[in-house]
Amino acid sequence: MxxxxxxxxxxxxxxxxxxxxxxxxxxxxxxxxxxxxxxxxxxxxxxxDDKLQVFGELVSDFFARVAGSIRPIELGAGAPTPREQLRANLGRVVSLCLAEPGNVKIAFSTAFGVDAALDERLASFYASLHTFMDETLETGQRIGLIRAGDRRLMVSIAIGGFEQLLQDAVSGAVPSDEAELVDALMAFLESGLLV
Amino acid sequence: MxxxxxxxxxxxxxxxxxxxxxxxxxxxxxxxxxxxxxxxxxxxxxxxDDKLQVFGELVSDFFARVAGSIRPIELGAGAPTPREQLRANLGRVVSLCLAEPGNVKIAFSTAFGVDAALDERLASFYASLHTFMDETLETGQRIGLIRAGDRRLMVSIAIGGFEQLLQDAVSGAVPSDEAELVDALMAFLESGLLV
DNA sequence: CCCAACACTGACGTCAGTGTCAGTTGAATA
DNA sequence: TATTCAACTGACACTGACGTCAGTGTTGGG
CATH class of the missing domain: 1.10.10.60 (Homeodomain-like)
Structure with missing residues (x-):
């Protein structure tokens, strides 16, 4: 080329x-x-080849970059606390998404239902994200960092909340300050909404 | 007719x-x-008139029914606790959605980006949902039931997590038992994920 | 400077899906 | 039974986006 x-x-x-x-x-x-x-x-x-191929390429690339910006939580002695590592992961993904609002709009809201083959690819991306998070949560539960509960449901809710917040931030419905967004997400993960 | x-x-x-x-x-x-x-x-x-009109009608009807199944939290002396009322609201919406999987698929995942006018209608639905929840949270914060924090961000995350869980339940990605789903949602609202 | 390989153009034929409407059916009423 | 009209039919004309390809630049190595 x-x-x-x-x-x-x-x-x-x-x-x-x-x-x-x-x-x-x-x-x-x-x-x-x-x-x-x-x-x-x-x-x-x-x-x-056609409009769909470009779309698929945009969406796949973006997801790949999002996935690439997530680092597994290290439990070694010298590593930062899991909370700090979690916050750093959130920060990296939020930062990436805020820098590419167009891709966020495309990938998180309009990508589904466009084409069966693309849906398949997206589903497989989400499946591996779920698996990764499920394993992370399992470790977290074992060492007493994550509360008990059905991990699949936890992962669904967490991913959904995360994506929605980013969509709203990018579309201007809520403020889009990186630190504020990360704080809000951490607060939700730490203690939910109710006192 | x-x-x-x-x-x-x-x-x-x-x-x-x-x-x-x-x-x-x-x-x-x-x-x-x-x-x-x-x-x-x-x-x-x-x-x-055309395909779009049917689609719009399906989506609008469904959203209207979802909205109609939500009852404002009563604070009167004889009323159930706010937590119980919240749980009842979650239960009603979850139940409605599980009974109409087709509408959930349509409304929550494929409805956006289809048509500018429809997007407008959906945006206005979400805007009033946000307003309603914002006011509810404000009351909650005043009486010390909801923790401090930017309510708009809280609402985004909560709605997103809720919708994603329902989508996943309807698509079979996670179990779709009504009580389990409501429990998982309540647990998230009560204490997030971290211990 | 030449010319071969590369990059680009845009008019054209195609086609899937659309929306219409003149004609047909059949149910209800007199 | 005759009459009427709402409900329905499906062949047809139309549309607009698609993908192609013969022809027109453009570039750079020899």
Whole structure:
């Protein structure tokens, strides 16, 4: 892949991300994307098979980066406390998401129900996230850091709350200060809502 | 509206709900819907303007019913404890959602990004839900039942966790026993995850 | 400077799904 | 039984987004 092709490809992906975030996958057309990029319709097809492929690539990339920013909790003697490590993980993901609002909109709210094959890929991403968190929680329960309870349900609620907060932050419905968001999430994990 | 028309309309709505839940809004066609109902394509247009209108009606109806099943917390002397009332509210919504898995799939995961006007309606539903919960939390904070913190962020996280749990329950990713779900939600609200 | 390989163009044919409407059915009433 | 009209049908014309490809630049190594 020549540098020139690389750049054009990047331009198309960026334009597609913006268009999808603005109009949603359904309403977006290939013409919108090439229009924003400033190239002809045919050029698009020199880089991608169709609208769905670009979308899938955007979403998959983003999820991969989110997953990559999560570090397993270390229990070694010299390691920071699990709470600190948890907070650091939250901070990294929140920071990444705030830096890429378009991807958050696409990936967390419009990605499902678009295409059966893509749904499959997303489901498998979530499945591994669930497994990872389930194992983390199991360790936490064993060492008395996490309260008792059905871990699958805990994971569902935690992921859902997390994603919703990020969506709302990115869409402007709630303030989007990184530290505040992380504090709010930690507080929820530490003590819920009720006194 | 004659009883016969009423019934046909209902049939079309039910079929549409199933089709949307199966294939998602994008992939679903009017032919799918009339095919399942067993009527001709033209009949559909005697009852609805287009695919989007049916979808909007399904989603709006469902949200209205969910909203209608929530009762404000009573603080009077003879009333049950706020915790009991909260649990009862959770129970009613969970029960409604478990009884209508198709609507949960449609409304919570595929409804966004389909159409600008529908997004608007959904946003306004969520806005009033947020307002309602914000006011409830404010009262709770005043009487020392809810911990301190930015209420908007609390509401986001709570709604997100709630919806995700229901989606996962309906899709079979986690067990869908009503009492277990309500217990898990209450536990999260009562003490989060960490000990 | 040349020209071959690469990058790009945009008019065009295609097609899946749409919405319509002239005609048919059948239930209810006189 | 005749009459009426709401309910329904499905072939048809239409739309707009899609993907293609023959032809037009553009670039850089020789």
């Amino acid at each position: 020549t540098p020139r092709r690389e750049k054009r490809r990047r331009e198309l992906l960026d334009a597609a991300r913006d268009i999808f975030a603005e109009k949603g996958f359904v309403a977006a057309t290939v013409d919108d994307i090439v229009g924003r990029t400033g190239v002809a319709r045919g050029t698009f097809y020199l880089y991608f | 004659t009883p016969r028309r009423e019934k046909r309309r209902r049939e079309l709505l039910d079929a549409a709900r199933d089709i949307f839940a199966e294939k998602g809004f994008v992939a679903a066609t009017v032919d799918d819907i009339v095919g399942r109902t067993g009527v001709a394509r033209g009949t559909f247009y005697l009852y609805f």
